[in-house]
Amino acid sequence: xxxxxxxxxxxxxxxxxxxxxxxxxxxxxxxxxxxxxxxxxxxxxxxxxxxxxxxxxxxxxxxxxxxxxxxxxxxxxxxxxxxxxxxxxxxxxxxxxxxxxxxxxxxxxxxxxxxxxxxxxxxxxxxxxxxxxxxxxxxxxxxxxxxxxxxxxxxxxxxxxxxxxxxxxxxxxxxxxxxxxxxxxxxxxxxxxxxxxxxxxxxxxxxxxxxxxxxxxxxxx
Amino acid sequence: xxxxxxxxxxxxxxxxxxxxxxxxxxxxxxxxxxxxxxxxxxxxxxxxxxxxxxxxxxxxxxxxxxxxxxxxxxxxxxxxxxxxxxxxxxxxxxxxxxxxxxxxxxxxxxxxxxxxxxxxxxxxxxxxxxxxxxxxxxxxxxxxxxxxxxxxxxxxxxxxxxxxxxxxxxxxxxxxxxxxxxxxxxxxxxxxxxxxxxxxxxxxxxxxxxxxxxxxxxxxxxxxxxxxxxxxxxxxxxxxxxxxxxxxxxxxxxxxxxxxxxxxxxxxxxxxxxxxxxxxxxxxxxxxxxxxxxxxxxxxxxxxxxxxxxxxxxxxxxxxxxxxxxxxxxxxxxxxxxxxxxxxxxxxxxxxxxxxxxxxxxxxxxxxxxxxxxxxxxxxxxxxx
Numbered sequence: 001x002x003x004x005x006x007x008x009x010x011x012x013x014x015x016x017x018x019x020x021x022x023x024x025x026x027x028x029x030x031x032x033x034x035x036x037x038x039x040x041x042x043x044x045x046x047x048x049x050x051x052x053x054x055x056x057x058x059x060x061x062x063x064x065x066x067x068x069x070x071x072x073x074x075x076x077x078x079x080x081x082x083x084x085x086x087x088x089x090x091x092x093x094x095x096x097x098x099x100x101x102x103x104x105x106x107x108x109x110x111x112x113x114x115x116x117x118x119x120x121x122x123x124x125x126x127x128x129x130x131x132x133x134x135x136x137x138x139x140x141x142x143x144x145x146x147x148x149x150x151x152x153x154x155x156x157x158x159x160x161x162x163x164x165x166x167x168x169x170x171x172x173x174x175x176x177x178x179x180x181x182x183x184x185x186x187x188x189x190x191x192x193x194x195x196x197x198x199x200x201x202x203x204x205x206x207x208x209x210x211x212x213x214x215x216x217x218x219x220x221x
Numbered sequence: 222x223x224x225x226x227x228x229x230x231x232x233x234x235x236x237x238x239x240x241x242x243x244x245x246x247x248x249x250x251x252x253x254x255x256x257x258x259x260x261x262x263x264x265x266x267x268x269x270x271x272x273x274x275x276x277x278x279x280x281x282x283x284x285x286x287x288x289x290x291x292x293x294x295x296x297x298x299x300x301x302x303x304x305x306x307x308x309x310x311x312x313x314x315x316x317x318x319x320x321x322x323x324x325x326x327x328x329x330x331x332x333x334x335x336x337x338x339x340x341x342x343x344x345x346x347x348x349x350x351x352x353x354x355x356x357x358x359x360x361x362x363x364x365x366x367x368x369x370x371x372x373x374x375x376x377x378x379x380x381x382x383x384x385x386x387x388x389x390x391x392x393x394x395x396x397x398x399x400x401x402x403x404x405x406x407x408x409x410x411x412x413x414x415x416x417x418x419x420x421x422x423x424x425x426x427x428x429x430x431x432x433x434x435x436x437x438x439x440x441x442x443x444x445x446x447x448x449x450x451x452x453x454x455x456x457x458x459x460x461x462x463x464x465x466x467x468x469x470x471x472x473x474x475x476x477x478x479x480x481x482x483x484x485x486x487x488x489x490x491x492x493x494x495x496x497x498x499x500x501x502x503x504x505x506x507x508x509x510x511x512x513x514x515x516x517x518x519x520x521x522x523x524x525x526x527x528x529x530x531x532x533x534x535x536x537x538x539x540x541x542x543x544x545x546x547x548x549x550x551x552x553x554x555x556x557x558x559x560x561x562x563x564x565x566x567x568x569x570x571x572x573x574x575x576x577x578x579x580x581x582x583x584x585x586x587x588x589x590x591x592x593x594x595x596x597x598x599x600x601x602x603x604x605x606x
Contacts (some may be wrong), residue, residue, distance in 0.1 A: 055449065056476075057366070059256060106604075117299070132475065
């Protein structure tokens, strides 16, 4: 089937523009596979992030026909409107080039809170302690979808607060209990709606708030 | 004056090499044509090898296990360390067991046979008709985060990491590379660099890159199809207790499980699509290990091309050793150019150490590799500064 893929292009020092690429693709192919093919066959200067290709690394978040999604697990036939797919970089981040964004506004704040990356799983087996990486894949989609993260650069942001909520040991750094922390959230829940792995950042932020209000968390620093 | 090295390739081997060389005091720049992990490394199934999969070659297995231990020590935050099970489903599998156990002992890998009831208690989604199970020290990881941790460590050691910068040409004069032409896709513009040494760490693409300098690398791009299921069906890695074959592993990490893999050989790693019959085969073979596989929705199908060493008459890639090779191009007319191929994600740090020894000797850098003992930087530090 023939699709028209329209990609927002941003290059250093240049004005943003939209380029259209007509491609043959199976409707079950991922948007990412199609973008990769465009970069190999039609325009080698196309910049975009990708790694795992199966929805666990968070690299390929982008805005697809107006909605934040992981391109690797989005089938082109399911999102095309009239055969057209418009791709834009995530909102709320500085654009490096084309669809690639600089996620330092999210990862750069980890130093304030140092969240854990491993979750201990209740496996129901006393002699085996199971562990897994947190389901949050740090894709940045929740930042892009969040009206506050888009307008308030100091905001710690949905995924980071959710990670703190899940990995905390009864203590949180003062920045969490501040204007830049849980109190910036307006409970729009766009983060939870758009999260591609069901991590529910919005609910986690509300849980942090409740625990702070009840005095169940010790605020440090 | 500090000698400069250009590392080509932003997969796990490239970033580990950049880290190794920078921490020895060399001036390192890494260029990658896409984003970090955009090639083979980012698309692995995410298995921290115990070495048991390649137990027929006890030395390769020993190497894998040793690196497994090292990585757990220097970066515990990156790995789900839940172990793995090698499971016999057929009589043929069962006949492989004694050889498997003997080889594990030879390679020094701590494994333990567990009763079938215990295996099913540990992992209820395994085939209830399993005939034997052996517990092994496998682990799992998110490949991109491991790559970013090596890249962060490289940056903190002074390396410059440049994604979206593709090498498009070399100037070779007087038996050495005198300049490298790079396309910076973010501008876009081409520019030249004049490093003292060039490292080709582009894996399955190593021959394509080397050809730009008039050189050849005996790499066999060997793609494998993987099928990601929409759901996590276990904690320990599920392996088929037999010699390596199609669809003999299920790796769980984060909220998903990945069934892998097939193996064939292609000329160009850039033009590979997953054959539909490979997907069907993964589901069929995966279901033999864990029947639930056939009932789950497929979340993604993808292909990753291994950079196998292309010696011998291998046609499927399975016959090729999973060890690695450092290819010195000085005898081909480029004395400051080296390629590295083969290996596995799990052994990338070791590959970087050996390649680092080679480059350090050529450039007269005195420092030894420290990457086995120094903690790896958290991946989020890559995004700072």
